[in-house]
Amino acid sequence: MADVEMDSPADAPLLGENERQHEPIPGDDEAVPRVLKAARWQVKTPKAAVRMFAFLEFMIVFSGMLLMMPVYRLIEDTVCHVSYGDDSLDIIDEMKCKTDDVQARMAYLLGWLGLFNSIMSLLTTFPFGMLADKIGRKPTALLAYGGMIMGAISGPLLLGVGQYALRKNPYLLMIGSLFLLVGGGVPVTLAMLFAMAADVSSEKEKAASFLQLTFGATAGGLAGPLLTGFLMEKFSPWVPVIAACSIFPFILVLFCFIPETLPVDKTKKMGDNDMSVTAIKQQIATSLADLREALALLKNPSIPLVLLTFLFxxxxxxxxxxxxxxxxxxxxxxxxxETTFLLSPFGLLNLTVLAVLPKISEILMSPRFGYSSFGKDLFLTRYSTVLLFVGAMIEGFSRNIYFFIMGLFVETFGAAASPLARATITHYVEPEFVSRLYALVSTSEMIGSFIAGPVLAWCFDQGLQKKGIWIGLPWFYIALLSMITWIALLFVRPPPAKKVPADENGEDEPMNPHED
Incomplete structure (x- = not known):
C-alpha cells in the first residue's frame, strides 16, 4: 500500500544544488540556458519543464489520494469482519464498524504500517539519491515510480484476493512497503521532480519553481479526495481504486515528455573503473565523509533547534x-x-495560504517593518507554529464537528511551517553546503516517524478506552509537539552577518545583517 506524502515547496530537494546541464548564455548572470537539450517530443524550455514537473506532481498525488481513502475503508472492513467473526466476503455496513474494538485495532494497524513505510524510506532515500547523481534524474524517477506502482497495487490486491489471509494476519499489508526497495517509491519520485526543477532553474527562479510544484501537489491533494468521496458514496470503494490504477500508465507516458536534466557520461561501460569495487568503496567513503560534514553543521545550536520542526x-x-x-x-x-468532503476545502485554503505567503514576505521586508530575509523567515515560522498549537488545542477540546472545523481552519493557516522552517535553516549555510543540510532535514523527518504513527495510535486508543477529555489526546499530543517547537524557535539566533569585499579604505563592511 503506497503512502503518499505531499511535501511543501522547499520540502523536497534531497539532491540539492548540482551541476548544470548546459553551458551558460553570455551575459546571463544566473548561468541558466533558455533551451534544454531534449528530444523533439520533449519540453525544451525551463519554464515548460517546470510546468510539466508540476503536472506530474499533481497526477502522482491525485492518484495516490484516490487510493488512500478506499484502502482505509477496505482495511476497516477487514478488521470489522474479524471483530464480528464474519467469514463472508461481503462489505459490512460502515457504521457497524465504528465500535471501539474495530477502531482501536485499525488505529494500531495504520500506525505500524506508517512506521514500517518510513523505515523503508529511511533505508532507500539516500542510496537512490546517490544513484541519481550516477545515472541521472529521469531513470531514477522512473525506477522509483515503478516501485511505487507495485506498492500501490499490492494493497488493494491483498485486500481483494487475500482477504482470508489478511483476517488471520492484517500486518501482511506491510508487504507493500517492501516495494520501496525498488527505487524508493513516492519519496524518491517526488524528490527527483524537485531536483529536476532545481537543475533547470536559476537561483532566483528556484523558489518560484518549487512553489509551482507544491501547487501541483496540493491541487492533487484537493481534487483526489473530492473525486474519491463522490465515487465511494455513489458506488463502492473499489471504483476509485480502479480509477487510480488506470491513471498509472498515463503518468508513465508523461515521463516520456521530460528530458534528463543532469549530465551523465553514457559512454562508460560496466567494466570501467568507475563501476569497480574500488570505486564503490570510494563512493561509500565519500558518502560517510559527507555525513560527518553534515553532522558538523549541528555545532551551531540554532540548527538543531530549527530541526525540531522537521522532527515533529x-x-x-x-x-x-x-x-x-x-x-x-x-x-x-x-x-x-463524507470526511473527504470535509477536508477538501482546507486543501483549497492551504493553496491560498501558499499563494499569499510571498506577498506577506514582501510586506515584512518593506521599510515599514524592516525585517531581513532571515528575520522574516524566522518570524513566519514562529507564527505558523503558534497557529498549529492553537488549532490542535481547539480540536482536542472540541466535542462537536463545528468547533473541530474551527480548529482545522486555524491549523491550516500554520500549515506552511515546514517550508518556512527550511527557508530559515538555509540561512545558516553557504550554497555548497545546502545539500548536506537538506540531508539532515530529511533524516530528521524520517526519524520523526517513530514518534508519529504508533504514538498517535496509542493516544487514539486511550481516548476510546477512557472517554471524556482523553478523546482529544491525539490533538493534545500534536499541540505539545508544536509548543516544544515554538519554545525552541524562541532560542534561535541569527547567523553571522555576511561581509562585502573590503572598501577602498581596506575595511570590510557588513552586508545585509540578519535580524531576529
Whole structure:
C-alpha cells in the first residue's frame, strides 16, 4: 500500500544544488540556458519543464489520494469482519464498524504500517539519491515510480484476493512497503521532480519553481479526495481504486515528455573503473565523509533547534491524514467518504495560504517593518507554529464537528511551517553546503516517524478506552509537539552577518545583517 506524502515547496530537494546541464548564455548572470537539450517530443524550455514537473506532481498525488481513502475503508472492513467473526466476503455496513474494538485495532494497524513505510524510506532515500547523481534524474524517477506502482497495487490486491489471509494476519499489508526497495517509491519520485526543477532553474527562479510544484501537489491533494468521496458514496470503494490504477500508465507516458536534466557520461561501460569495487568503496567513503560534514553543521545550536520542526513533521502529517479521518468518522459519526468532503476545502485554503505567503514576505521586508530575509523567515515560522498549537488545542477540546472545523481552519493557516522552517535553516549555510543540510532535514523527518504513527495510535486508543477529555489526546499530543517547537524557535539566533569585499579604505563592511 503506497503512502503518499505531499511535501511543501522547499520540502523536497534531497539532491540539492548540482551541476548544470548546459553551458551558460553570455551575459546571463544566473548561468541558466533558455533551451534544454531534449528530444523533439520533449519540453525544451525551463519554464515548460517546470510546468510539466508540476503536472506530474499533481497526477502522482491525485492518484495516490484516490487510493488512500478506499484502502482505509477496505482495511476497516477487514478488521470489522474479524471483530464480528464474519467469514463472508461481503462489505459490512460502515457504521457497524465504528465500535471501539474495530477502531482501536485499525488505529494500531495504520500506525505500524506508517512506521514500517518510513523505515523503508529511511533505508532507500539516500542510496537512490546517490544513484541519481550516477545515472541521472529521469531513470531514477522512473525506477522509483515503478516501485511505487507495485506498492500501490499490492494493497488493494491483498485486500481483494487475500482477504482470508489478511483476517488471520492484517500486518501482511506491510508487504507493500517492501516495494520501496525498488527505487524508493513516492519519496524518491517526488524528490527527483524537485531536483529536476532545481537543475533547470536559476537561483532566483528556484523558489518560484518549487512553489509551482507544491501547487501541483496540493491541487492533487484537493481534487483526489473530492473525486474519491463522490465515487465511494455513489458506488463502492473499489471504483476509485480502479480509477487510480488506470491513471498509472498515463503518468508513465508523461515521463516520456521530460528530458534528463543532469549530465551523465553514457559512454562508460560496466567494466570501467568507475563501476569497480574500488570505486564503490570510494563512493561509500565519500558518502560517510559527507555525513560527518553534515553532522558538523549541528555545532551551531540554532540548527538543531530549527530541526525540531522537521522532527515533529511526521506526527503532524499522520495526524492530519489518517488519524483525522478515523477520528471524525468515529466520534462524529461520519462515513469515510463524507470526511473527504470535509477536508477538501482546507486543501483549497492551504493553496491560498501558499499563494499569499510571498506577498506577506514582501510586506515584512518593506521599510515599514524592516525585517531581513532571515528575520522574516524566522518570524513566519514562529507564527505558523503558534497557529498549529492553537488549532490542535481547539480540536482536542472540541466535542462537536463545528468547533473541530474551527480548529482545522486555524491549523491550516500554520500549515506552511515546514517550508518556512527550511527557508530559515538555509540561512545558516553557504550554497555548497545546502545539500548536506537538506540531508539532515530529511533524516530528521524520517526519524520523526517513530514518534508519529504508533504514538498517535496509542493516544487514539486511550481516548476510546477512557472517554471524556482523553478523546482529544491525539490533538493534545500534536499541540505539545508544536509548543516544544515554538519554545525552541524562541532560542534561535541569527547567523553571522555576511561581509562585502573590503572598501577602498581596506575595511570590510557588513552586508545585509540578519535580524531576529
Amino acid at each position: 513533521q511526521a506526527a503532524r502529517f499522520t495526524a492530519y491524514t489518517s488519524t483525522i479521518v478515523q477520528y471524525v468518522s468515529t466520534y462524529f459519526g461520519w462515513r469515510l467518504a
